[in-house]
Amino acid sequence: MGIVIRSLRNVIRNPLRTSLITIILTVSIGLALTMATVNGATRNQLASIGENIGTEIQVRPAGEFGMMGGGNSLDEAEVDKLSTITHVVSVQTSTQTMYTGDNLETAAPSGTVGALPYSSSGSTMVAPPSGLDNQRNFRMSIIVMGFDPSITNPTLMGNATLEIAEGRYFTTAESDANVAVFGQNLAEANNLTVGSTIDIEGTTVEVIGIFSTGQRFGDNMFVMPIGTFQRLFNITGVTSVTVTADDVSNVDGVVSAIREIFDANTADIITAQSTYEQIGGSVTNASKASQVGMLAAFGVAAVVILFSVALMVRQRVKEIGILKAIGASSWHIGIQFSIETLVMSLTASIIGALITFPLANSVAKLLSGSTSTVISGGARVGGFFGGGITRIAGINVAVSPEIFLYALATAIVLSIIASIIPAWYIGRVKPAEVFRYE
C-alpha cells in the first residue's frame, strides 16, 4: 500500500510538473473525446439519413429540375404501369409547376431568402437551396400543384401536409372544376379569402379553401384538381412520381424495372442511394474529419505523456538509484512510476470528459459548418429544389455519460503506453554509476 501513497506523494509534491502535464493531457484527451463524440454523432446522422430516405424512389421528367422545367411531364399511361412492378408498395403522383402569372404576389418577400427564418420540421432546419444562397434578390416562386381529388391528404412539396384551415378541399365531383385551395400565406399576401375569385391563365377560378402547412414554402402555393390543373397550364401527364418499394434491399430491383418503363431520356430516377450519397457526403466528410481529429488528438496525448514520463524518469534517475540501493526492485519502481502516470492521466481524462460536453457541439458545428448537408424529409429532397440539396443545419450531438468510460479507457491505455519507457529505463539504471555522476 505504501507504494500508492508514495506515488500520490510524488504527484502532489510536484504541483508545477503535475499541473503542466495534466493540463496538456487534459486538452488533448478532451479533444480526442470530443472528436470521438462528434464522430459517433455523424455516424448516427448518416444512419438516420439512410433510414429517412428509406425505400422511396423519385421519378421525374428527364432533365427537369423538379417542377422548374415547366412543360415536360411523364406519360400517365406509363406512370400507371409503375404500380404493377413487383415490390412496389405505392405510387404517388403529383403534378406541379411554377406559377408565372404576375397577378399573384409571392408570400415570401424577395431579397431576404438567405435570412429567412426557415421553419423547422422535427429537429432539423430547412434552409434555402444551396445554389440560391448568394442570390439575395431571388424571388420566391409560387408553386401550383394538381391533385387527384380522391387523394384527400396529399403531400405537398417540401414534404408538408395540407391541412384545411378555412373553407374546404375539392371533391371528386370537382376533378375539372375551376376551383383552387390556397396556402394561407399566399392568400393573405393577395387578400384572398374563401369565396374570392382570381384569374389563372385566363380562367376565373374560385378560392374554395385555405390550407396551412406551418411551413413558409408550403404556404406559398395553391392546389387545384388535377383536371383543372392540366387544362389551365396545358400540362398532360404527371411531373413527379414517388414510388415506394417494400424493402431497402429491393430498391435497386425496382429502379431497374422503372428504367424499363422510362429510359434515361424520358425520366430521371433518384434513388435513396444516390440521394444518400449526395446529401450524406458532407456528413461523411465531417465524420472523417472527426475521426482523423480523434486519432491526432489521441496521438498528441500519447506523445505528451511519453515525453513527460521520459523527462520525469530522466530527472529522477538519482531517486531511482537510491530506491534500488535500498532494495527496491526495478519492477517495484516501475509500478510506482506507472501509478503516478495513471493518476495524472486519470485526472486529465476526467476533466477532459467534462470539457467534452460543451466542446463537442461547437466542434460538430465547426466541422459540419456551412458545407453541412444533413437532411430530413427523405425522398422529398430534391423534389422541391430541383434536384438540389436541402440543407439542414446541425448534427445532433448528444454527449453521453459513456464518455466517462471512454475517458477511463483512454487514461488506462495512455498509462500503459507511458509505462513502457520507465520500465525500460529503470531496468538500466545502475546505482553505482548514478551516485558517481549525480
Next chain:
Amino acid sequence: MNNDNNVIVVNELVKRFKLGATIISAVDGVSFSLPKGQTVAIKGPSGCGKTTLLSLLGALDKPTSGSIIVDGIKISELHGGKEVQYRRQKVGFVFQSYYLILNLTAMENVMLPMDLLGIKRLDQKTKACQLLERVGISSKLHSRYPTRLSGGEQQRVAIARALANDPSVILADEPTGNLDSKTGNVIVNLLHSLSKEGRTLVIATHDAGIAAKSNIVIEMQDGKIANTSIQSDN
C-alpha cells in the same frame, strides 16, 4: 582470518573499468576478512578505490573477478534480482550526500526499507519512531521533508533509514564529507555505536580522525591494500 566469526570475506577482488582504450583497475586484487561487530575504516587518497570497493560489497556493482561472501552469501555471484534482495535484507547504506527521498518525510524515508520488506505499516511507524529517536531526531522533525532539515539532521535520518531493515552490514561512504567537523564527530560516534549491536560497519573516508576511531583500518593505494592495522584499544 578465515573463521566462522567473519561476516565479510573478500578474496582476490578485482574491478576494472574500461574508459575508452584505457583500462582502470579501481580495485586490484584485494583480499581481507572482517569479523562481526567491528568498525572498519577504508582509508586512502582520492581515486584509490574506496567507493568502488563499497559498491562491490553492497552488490551495487559486479566484480570483474574474485569473490565476496557476506553473511554466508556469495554476493559476487548474485543475479536475477537476488542482489536487490540481498541489499534489502542485509545491507544499510549511508552516503556522503545523504540521498534521502525528497518527496517523503523523515519518518517515511525511514519506513521505506521496511515497506519494501512487507512489514505492516503500523509496525513500520513504531520502529521508525524508535530509530529516529535513537539517532537523535526529535519527534517534531519526523514529519519534515528532507529539504527542511540541516545536513547533520539529514544524515541522522539517513542512518536511521540504513538501520530500518536491521542489516548485518552498514556501508558508509564519506558519511561526514558534507558536514562540519563537530557534527561529523557526532555522526561518526553514532555510526560506531551501531557496531555494539553486532553490526559490521565499513566506513570509507580519507579523514584520519575517523580512521583512528575504528577497530580495523585498511589503507588503500591504487586499488590495492597498502596496509592493514588492527587497533585493539578501540
